[in-house]
Amino acid sequence: MATRITRRLEALKAEDRAALVTFTMAGDPNYQASLDTLKGLPGAGADIIELGMPFTDPMADGPAIQKAALRALKGEHTQQKTLEMVREFRREDQDTPIVLMGYYNPIYRYGVEAFLKDAGEAGIDGLIVVDLPPEHDSELCLPAARAGIDFIRLATPTTDDKRLPRVLENTSGFIYYVSVAGVTGTAAPTPESVERSITRIRAHTDLPIAVGFGIRSAEQAAAIGRFADAVVVGSALISCIEQADSVEAGTRDVHALVRELSKGVRSARLTPA
Amino acid sequence: MSSATDSTTRFSRGPDANGFYGDFGGRFVAETLMPLILELEEAWEWSRTDEAFRRELEGYQRDYIGRATPLYYAQRLTEHLGGAKIYFKREDLNHTGAHKINNCIGQILLARKMGKRRIIAETGAGMHGVATATVAARFGMECVIYMGATDIERQQPNVFRMKLLGAEVIPVESGTGTLKDAMNEALRDWVTNVDSTFYLIGTVAGPHPYPAMVRNFQSVIGRETREQILEKEGRLPDTLMACIGGGSNAMGLFHPMLDDDSVHMIGVEAAGHGIETGEHAASLNGGEPGVLHGNRTFLLQSVDGQITDAHSVSAGLDYPGIGPEHAWLHTQKRVEYVSITDHEAIEAFKLCCELEGIIPALESAHSLAHLKKIAPGLPGDHLIVLNMSGRGDKDMASVANWLEQHGDTDKLPNTTVEAAEPGRIDDMQPPHDVAKKTGETE
Ligand SMILES: Cc1ncc(COP(=O)(O)O)c(C=O)c1O
Numbered sequence: 001m002a003t004r005i006t007r008r009l010e011a012l013k014a015e016d017r018a019a020l021v022t023f024t025m026a027g028d029p030n031y032q033a034s035l036d037t038l039k040g041l042p043g044a045g046a047d048i049i050e051l052g053m054p055f056t057d058p059m060a061d062g063p064a065i066q067k068a069a070l071r072a073l074k075g076e077h078t079q080q081k082t083l084e085m086v087r088e089f090r091r092e093d094q095d096t097p098i099v100l101m102g103y104y105n106p107i108y109r110y111g112v113e114a115f116l117k118d119a120g121e122a123g124i125d126g127l128i129v130v131d132l133p134p135e136h137d138s139e140l141c142l143p144a145a146r147a148g149i150d151f152i153r154l155a156t157p158t159t160d161d162k163r164l165p166r167v168l169e170n171t172s173g174f175i176y177y178v179s180v181a182g183v184t185g186t187a188a189p190t191p192e193s194v195e196r197s198i199t200r201i202r203a204h205t206d207l208p209i210a211v212g213f214g215i216r217s218a219e220q221a222a223a224i225g226r227f228a229d230a231v232v233v234g235s236a237l238i239s240c241i242e243q244a245d246s247v248e249a250g251t252r253d254v255h256a257l258v259r260e261l262s263k264g265v266r267s268a269r270l271t272p273a
Numbered sequence: 274m275s276s277a278t279d280s281t282t283r284f285s286r287g288p289d290a291n292g293f294y295g296d297f298g299g300r301f302v303a304e305t306l307m308p309l310i311l312e313l314e315e316a317w318e319w320s321r322t323d324e325a326f327r328r329e330l331e332g333y334q335r336d337y338i339g340r341a342t343p344l345y346y347a348q349r350l351t352e353h354l355g356g357a358k359i360y361f362k363r364e365d366l367n368h369t370g371a372h373k374i375n376n377c378i379g380q381i382l383l384a385r386k387m388g389k390r391r392i393i394a395e396t397g398a399g400m401h402g403v404a405t406a407t408v409a410a411r412f413g414m415e416c417v418i419y420m421g422a423t424d425i426e427r428q429q430p431n432v433f434r435m436k437l438l439g440a441e442v443i444p445v446e447s448g449t450g451t452l453k454d455a456m457n458e459a460l461r462d463w464v465t466n467v468d469s470t471f472y473l474i475g476t477v478a479g480p481h482p483y484p485a486m487v488r489n490f491q492s493v494i495g496r497e498t499r500e501q502i503l504e505k506e507g508r509l510p511d512t513l514m515a516c517i518g519g520g521s522n523a524m525g526l527f528h529p530m531l532d533d534d535s536v537h538m539i540g541v542e543a544a545g546h547g548i549e550t551g552e553h554a555a556s557l558n559g560g561e562p563g564v565l566h567g568n569r570t571f572l573l574q575s576v577d578g579q580i581t582d583a584h585s586v587s588a589g590l591d592y593p594g595i596g597p598e599h600a601w602l603h604t605q606k607r608v609e610y611v612s613i614t615d616h617e618a619i620e621a622f623k624l625c626c627e628l629e630g631i632i633p634a635l636e637s638a639h640s641l642a643h644l645k646k647i648a649p650g651l652p653g654d655h656l657i658v659l660n661m662s663g664r665g666d667k668d669m670a671s672v673a674n675w676l677e678q679h680g681d682t683d684k685l686p687n688t689t690v691e692a693a694e695p696g697r698i699d700d701m702q703p704p705h706d707v708a709k710k711t712g713e714t715e
Contacts, residue, residue: 109578
């Protein structure tokens with residue numbers, strides 16, 4: 001059975017354009033505002049939604065996402081509330097794939113089986129868990145696959161040809177290429193070097209490849225969207241929330257940036273490189 | 274005893290190939306770090322059997338660190354407590370003043386072997402930072418130390434030492450600005466500079482192979498202790514005691530005797546204001562299993578899996594986790610884990626100064642405080658070895674502050690008291706309340 005993620009990516013491939021994947025943090029700056037932001041994302045042009053699960057110690061994230069997590073936790077956001085947000089979202093939208101992204105401990109404490117059951121029922125399609133490399137597939141990756149939830153893995157510049165097969169082995173939905181060795185929010189490398197890496201990964205897999213880290217503008221999204229199957233934008237959206245004068249303005253600014261990014265992604269393959 | 278052979282393979286053999294001690298340990302890190310961690314494991318495995326590496330390490334242990342450290346009979350403390358016979362393993366006499374350098378010298382030799390030129394480390398009390406800066410200077414490597422802003426405040430002398438040794442000290446403001454936050458920031462640096470950089474972790478925590486590697490470099494403590502006590506007493510000790518932050522000085526003392534059934538072992542965690550107050554650093558006695566900083570272990574955390582802040586008067590124990598091997602030894606009941614409040618630690622600190630002429634680190638004072646509780650009830654032929662993990666020079670400001678806040682001012686230099694008094698009233702904890710609180714935990 002094809003998952004929502006696979007169906008969406010196949011449809012976009014048929015349209016010959018890359019998917020726009022947005023990342024925002026559940027509960028940032030508060031529950032209602034992050035739900036409003038979430039609900040407006042598909043209309044603004046997001047094709048796949050990544051929703052961050054806040055964690056106190058996000059050790060692979062830069063300052064923007066760290067602060068977003070702390071804002072959410074300060075508002076007493078919980079794993080339960082993240083699932084509740086998705087349930088509310090699903091009442092209006094049954095098509096846009098939702099991927100939860102975060103760290104293992106909050107899932108571990110929830111209980112892996114209970115979490116997968118509740119996540120599946122809430123309408124979650126995939127998981128990205130930063131601190132679960134393939135060495136720990138039995139923890140969550142394999143149980144998720146059994147529960148029909150895609151486990152999306154990160155490949156990085158340090159994932160060499162020897163290691164790639166291991167990383168790809170139990171990955172489903174898509175593979176997320178982290179274009180720089182670093183934390184979220186750091187500057188992106190040149191599109192040329194990213195393209196070389198994507199070509200290298202394609203030799204190992206037929207899975208769609210998303211590219212993220214450091215993409216902030218429509219131009220960058222277009223440049224990456226020429227060759228990648230999906231373009232991920234996170235810190236730039238989170239910064240809109242941080243910098244906005246009001247909660248409403250934060251939501252509005254996120255949607256405005258998503259509309260621009262979406263234009264970038266949609267135009268990527270229309271003009272010659 | 275018939276169980277002796279069984280236990281030989283039981284307690285000291287971990288971890289397994291994936292870095293697990295039972296359910297604890299592992300390599301819960303971002304993919305970016307995995308290839309490097311595997312490479313480190315390979316280098317470490319190589320070093321364990323390489324004769325030249327062993328000789329070089331032993332050379333530095335002897336001539337640079339000043340090993341072997343003495344096993345010292347604490348006669349006046351023994352007489353004062355009137356029970357068990359007490360020995361101190363004098364790790365405070367190491368170069369740089371704590372056990373931390375045993376591990377640093379081992380890891381920097383590996384870093385050199387792996388061709389790394391840049392060393393990063395996290396530090397709490399600053400002792401690991403100083404030891405790291407020291408070996409980095411000795412081997413001519415660039416050194417960056419992450420230290421929580423709160424800890425920088427309370428461990429000023431060590432910050433200055435690190436800078437003199439040529440290290441860059443980066444203050445970490447996130448969280449409570451203590452050890453856990455410094456470790457997050459060091460991990461972020463490592464992911465970013467993965468090619469050039471060696472992360473020199475200071476305790477038996479982090480992803481495999483760190484817990485096992487640090488333990489092995491620290492095991493020189495227990496190996497020497499075993500030999501020295503056999504020489505002095507003709508038999509093994511009855512009880513070993515050590516304080517626990519991440520657990521490296523304890524693992525170093527315990528590991529070589531884990532399979533000697535007759536040796537009882539006690540790890541002492543920091544209970545801060547008291548476990549019942551929620552303000553403590555006792556991961557085993559007040560935490561739950563979880564995953565942080567690359568391993569599964571006992572953590573201070575909320576029901577929702579968010580890490581909560583630790584508290585201890587001792588910066589070196591102020592960490593919401595504990596090494597995974599301790600978590601396993603705890604669930605196996607091989608080692609007994611107890612906890613000691615700030616107040617109890619300070620009292621034991623003072624006693625050790627006055628009776629033995631040794632100013633202990635506040636970390637070590639936690640094990641001294643538990644010693645104070647148990648030694649009087651034990652017979653005179655009961656041998657206790659306590660790991661004096663470090664010296665207390667670095668803690669002068671913390672202790673002075675504490676004494677002043679608790680109205681115990683007779684030994685304080687006048688300047689400190691006067692300068693601090695006017696603005697400090699609000700911060701002061703009423704001494705009676707604290708005394709009552711600690712009384713209740715006992
Ligand atoms: C003197 C001393 N003892 C103990 C510790 C705690 O560390 P560990 O539990 O790894 O020995 C520290 C840490 O900074 C220390 O400086």
